[in-house]
Amino acid sequence: MPIRHCVIHHIDKKPDGTPATLHARESVIEPSQAIDDLLADLNDSYNAKQGKAWGMFHAESGAHPLSGWLKKYLDGGNSFIAFSRVAVEHLQTLMMESNLSVGGHVLFAHYQQGMTDYLAIALLHHSEGVAVNAELDVTPSRHLDLSQLQLAARINISEWRNNANSKQYISFIKGKNGKKVSDYFRDFIGCQEGVDGPGETRTLLKAFTDFVESEDLPEEAAREKTQTLVNYATSQTRAGEPVTLEELSGLIDEDRPKAFYDHIRNKDYGLSPEIPADKRTLNQFRRFTGRAEGLSISFEAHLLGSKVEYDEEAGTLIIKGLPTQLTDQLKRK
Template structure:
């Protein structure tokens, strides 16, 4: 999974109406195994979440993200500048949302197969314990990807090459379908365009037709269907 560009910024924000404070990084993260592991773990956690799908709103003052992303992809601004514009916009939206909390914001442009993606995630830490080289138990702080609640993934290739698509953006939905992540969706400028359950039913119907055409054994078909649903 080649990582083309990655950067992390920090927004300090409490859900009490106090102003958000931005700590912006001024250089990309260098290539490392740690970054690759982080993105792999992030994708694993993200793929297991309940998601909604959509596409970019028309670019405007309220939804400037797609314009900044387009400028970056065209070479009119570098990745650091693009991420800085975006995170400053997110900071403003956080200040308007009393329920929002801060965290580390990861921007990662990577390639999987022949497809380019942009992942954006709000990451939080958890406090734990570890055993050090002296065999002593010590406090340990780590990114808690199991508690990933605000993240989005943009299929850049589909956005650029399929103008009719309405499902090149995915983002994590709030538990129970609650719109607790509205400000994050608005930050991306995403308009929901595809109903995930409906998409799943369509996929299962296509798979069922495939099973029938292949005359697959019942037990094998059931196992593959369960794998697909999971």
């Protein structure tokens, strides 16, 4: 993962309403193993975050100037340090206008992964801890706490520059329960949501369920294909990459690699060729489970509508094809 340029500035702002003070770095950070490790850990933490949104830039304006500054840097009209400086000054202004925000270290990193260029922007905070020094004394220690990452965005520069119709070249952390604390950071990026990740994922899973039913597959084959879909989508999510429908189709049925893809197109589910999979929605697709008053029920999601029927009004489940071990116990009673 070659890092083209990286810089970290510091905005000192307390949540008590005092003005934000900027401590800006004057040059980019020199390449080192430490900065490589930091960016790798940041990507891992970012990819693991649930509740991300996908979108695109607002039209460049005084309210949303970041895309223009980024374009100027990429076109050679400005240096990376100059781009990051004007951007962090804009963030400082927005912080002062937001009573909910606190400061931190602001990281800007332009890096390449495979053939794709990315820009990562993240607000980082420290945690207090302890360490044992060379003299075996216990001493206070501060470290960047990436597990608490809440304000971050990643821009797929290659997608933005090469695909004018794309609506998902930016991803950003939405914040838990839609907290307004993240609104100013989204405004700083100048991003608007273009793709509903959870909704697209639900549509994909509905299309897959319909496909399995139309193929009238044996239970074991349906289970294997379900696992293939979930494993592929989960691995793409971990890598921060979208699910590609054609690639997924080939994995689901190697003998007929276009079968699932053609099913989606013929039924017109309205899915884009690439969708950002939502981790929480994928996890819910694996199994339905519930336990109450001595009753425990668990079954794989693809069985709903075939071996398991749900009557919402009556609040009942009808289970067909009971396991032999269970029927033998029932007979003995």
